[in-house]
Amino acid sequence: MPTDTFIWRTQKSAQGTDNVRTLQAQFGDGYKQVAASGINAKAETWNLSWTGKKVDAAAIRQFLLNHVISSFLWTTPWGETHLWRVKSDSIAVSFPAGNKATLSFTFEQAFAP
Structure with a gap:
């Protein structure tokens, strides 16, 4: 079954965050050891x-x-296409005028369908 693609143009005010998970050990002499936490740490x-x-x-x-549960393809403003899921508590809607609607939502990078 082919993976769905989010095809709609979003507002230009997109905000992205890079999250990097690490394992850290701080030693008494000031040395700090840092390693990636897993194969998909970023x-x-x-x-x-x-x-x-x-x-x-x-x-x-x-x-x-x-x-929210199944992943889809989307191309970031950087031009990179990845798998994504919609953050479960992020979908919100407002109706600014008559026939208009504004949706806000958050995409979280996914690593499997």
């Missing part, structure tokens, strides 16, 4: 938003809800 998260017609927002919202 992972990104992106806080994103989208604004447009309410009917389009409904389709995007459904995509987001469907991809």
Whole structure:
């Protein structure tokens, strides 16, 4: 089964965070030993938003809800394509005017489908 792709354009105000998990040991003489914690120690998260017609927002919202557990492909503003999942408590919607809707959500890098 092919992997889904998030195809919608998000707002230009995307915020990304690089998270690097490490194991550290601090010694009495000031020496500090640092190592990566696992093979996928670096992972990104992106806080994103989208604004447009309410009917389009409904389709995007459904995509987001469907991809909390299963991963999908998305290309970051850096131009890098990775697997992602939607952070479970990050989907929010507002209705700024009549037929408009704004969705905000967070993508967390995934390492398996």
